Each structure stands twice: as C-alpha cells, then as structure tokens.
Amino acid sequence: MPLKFVLRPNEKVIINGAVIGAGDRPGSFFLYNTANFLRGREVLKEEQIDCIEKKLYFVIQLIYIFPEDAVLNLQRFAAILAETRDARPDCRDDLEEIERLVEARNYYRALKICRKMFKGGSEGSPNTSEGASEGAAESPVTDPAP
Structure with a gap:
C-alpha cells in the first residue's frame, strides 16, 4: 500500500536525500516503494x-x-x-x-x-520545544524491514 502525504503550500520534504518542495498550493503525493522520508518541519538544522x-x-x-x-x-x-x-x-x-x-x-x-525527550516532553517539532508533529509520516515505506 503506498504512503500518501500532502504538502502544504511552500512546505518541503526530504525523500532519499532529495529536497522536494510544494508550490503555492497544497499537493498530494504517493510513495510506492521504500524511501527515507522526513518532512521539513521534522528536520533539525x-x-x-x-x-x-x-x-x-x-x-x-x-x-x-x-x-x-x-x-x-x-x-x-x-x-x-x-x-x-x-x-x-x-x-x-x-x-x-x-x-x-x-x-x-x-x-x-x-x-x-x-x-x-525535547523540553516540554511533547512530541513536537524538532524546531521548537512545543507543538504537535502534525501528520508525521510513519509508514512501511520508511521501514523496509517488518
């Protein structure tokens, strides 16, 4: 089963080391094979x-x-x-x-x-100490071995 994810306007995602960005409108995407996937809001600089x-x-x-x-x-x-x-x-x-x-x-x-484990104890964005990680992708697509 493919992984469907939606990027918000101007949101980025890293897939297998490549940065992919949405334009001015949201877009739906599907991953059909194994891939390392990390949303821009989950990336820590x-x-x-x-x-x-x-x-x-x-x-x-x-x-x-x-x-x-x-x-x-x-x-x-x-x-x-x-x-x-x-x-x-x-x-x-x-x-x-x-x-x-x-x-x-x-x-x-x-x-x-x-x-x-970040300050505040909530599973927030790595960029802040608070807030929920909305729609974090956890899928068999990112986990090749069961």
Missing part, C-alpha cells in the same frame, strides 16, 4: 541545537538522510548517546529503545522517540 536531546536527534537525522556517511555518523551517535545517558538518566528506557532502533536501522522511529 545544526544551528537549532540547544540541548543534548537535539544533538542526539541531529546525528540520527544525519544517519537517516545521508546513509553514505553512516559509518562516521554512527560513531558520532555512540559518543552522543553516551553523553545523553549521563545528562538524562531519567530517560534510560527511551535511550535504550533509541539505541535498539538505530541498530535495527529504524531511524524514523528513533527520531520520533527522541522528539519526545
């Missing part, structure tokens, strides 16, 4: 990192979006995960789940759990 949780999110995002650099970014992930464990012992279970998901190459779900 490096200059927006203001806490250890966002640092962890950012490195997972890099692994997900740029698989060609995964070896280096997985090393960074291990170091940042250790830092995060020291800084957030209250999130031990979430961090173990994130580690398991990254090892299983289920990066989108790891990002989703990481977003919950």
